[in-house]
Amino acid sequence: MRGDPPCKDPCAGRRQIVTFVRQPTRAGVRDAADKLAKTLPPAPLFTADFKGMTVAFKAESLQPMGAFKVRGAWHRLTALDGDARRRGVVAFSSGNHAQGVAWAAKRLGIAATIVMPHDAPKVKRDATMALGAEVVGYDRKTESREQIAARLAEARGATLVPSFDDPWIIEGQGSAGVEAAWQMERIGLPAPAHVVVPCGGGGLAAGIALALPDARVTVVEPEGWDDMRRSLEASWIEPVGANPPATACDSLQTLEVSPLTFDVLSRRDAQGVAVSEAETAAAQRWAAERLRLVIEPGGAVALAALLAGKVRPEPGLLVVLSGGNVDLDAYARVLAG
């Protein structure tokens, strides 16, 4: 964490203790990038011109399972020793993280259990089960997925794989930044000077910040869910407020960021930007028409910030498109405008 809390700290009871947790490092990000390079082709990087500037777009939507989450899952699961691998992994997520963990577990022959709400979209449940993972359902209203997952992990001796509050996960996601820098150099673009990243829990943004120590970092969240922005401004973790507005960005609905991700971004003086639902929808349309990419709402917020003029085009601007898993009906409505 950066600095101390205000003298009369209203959040004193909530102070996060991070002393005993391994911190994610740049060396860890490079290690993750080396491991990923042996496993997956780089997610494609595209460019487009904005006011005479060439902007680079990193299309994490084209990863297996449609999001960057395979990166962190791969780095975490490959770091487990033989005994831990035999005992399996447990994760809770109704979305991209679940698929990422299930994908990595399948390739490594590790048993994966995913805790997912009973009302999760059938397509996501089926996709997770198709990867061989066991899906354990829970009731969103009466049960805590964290507790269920922790109980399962304890009972089986399995490793719990958090979606962002974990040094391996952060380092793994950061491999996207290493790859993008390689790709930008290869096509003659300047090194990344400013990277704009969608932010839920902040794992991807923190990892990329570690990967690119010379770049400015902007994290983008949906309006009303911009707790990382507020936290960075306050130099203290602030949760999402009560009754946050509805958002199409299901993958960014994190109620509170993690000390690990906050700390990395805060030390790097990262800035936060919030975008409206209409700006996100416009970005999804632009991506379909101009990049021929299907981008999910949460994956399009960084592009939305650029298109809405909240981030300025500049040489070395890198915009991350973090995922492409859409509900087709909702997506069709967005494209129809």
Add this chain to the structure above:
Amino acid sequence: MRGDPPCKDPCAGRRQIVTFVRQPTRAGVRDAADKLAKTLPPAPLFTADFKGMTVAFKAESLQPMGAFKVRGAWHRLTALDGDARRRGVVAFSSGNHAQGVAWAAKRLGIAATIVMPHDAPKVKRDATMALGAEVVGYDRKTESREQIAARLAEARGATLVPSFDDPWIIEGQGSAGVEAAWQMERIGLPAPAHVVVPCGGGGLAAGIALALPDARVTVVEPEGWDDMRRSLEASWIEPVGANPPATACDSLQTLEVSPLTFDVLSRRDAQGVAVSEAETAAAQRWAAERLRLVIEPGGAVALAALLAGKVRPEPGLLVVLSGGNVDLDAYARVLAG
């Protein structure tokens, strides 16, 4: 052409003379692939499992300008000598070929003139002009674009760049097959055993057939526009019939294939398959949901043939997704089903 026409040839007056035209060759395709490799990253290749078989998808929709057409344009324009380059190029197309020629011309500093109907979509007109090309309009009902283009080329001493009836264009498009074979080998897939390709004039299909001499070749067309299929069965070029049905596949509405493309495909015993509009729409939805790719109708017909069971999954199956330029409103309606 393969064999002689039947004894009492009803098409005797239409016999094509190809003796004096250079034939496209496999060496030319390899040369084109080498040239493209220095200019563009390979278009990404994705995989998906069908009944336990891994099928490869070549995403030409992710090329600059959203289609494979940059390949042929680049191979043709780079083959022009300095004098020809100074005199410029002329092409007629309201779609992907226009953009491909304009893109290559801009990068090579060659003046490009594109003959396009007055009622072409504004977005395509604007995109072509944004690349610095001159757009010459014509009236679809009263004027012939071929004649206008030929007149312009003659008056300026410029080179006419056909969209498929040209050995360089065919060889250039074939570079997609060379690339795909490299990519399949790199990820441990068997060499292409069967390649399935959308077909308008047949330039892409013929080029890929030359690139992959050991693969079976299937060309896919919309129902009622399956003149290449009929021509291959008849061993003689047959045009599209009178009053063909409406199709969403604007990029495949070619009224007659070329002796150059027909000859290559016929010698290779290529097969033809026709798909319905509903099958094409289903393929566009599948590509959006499963590959997170925006694919235009004409670009999705080969995938449609696979999904409809008209092409069987097998080891080494390669399916080409040839373009991704959609009208957003029409695309939204397709996704909404």
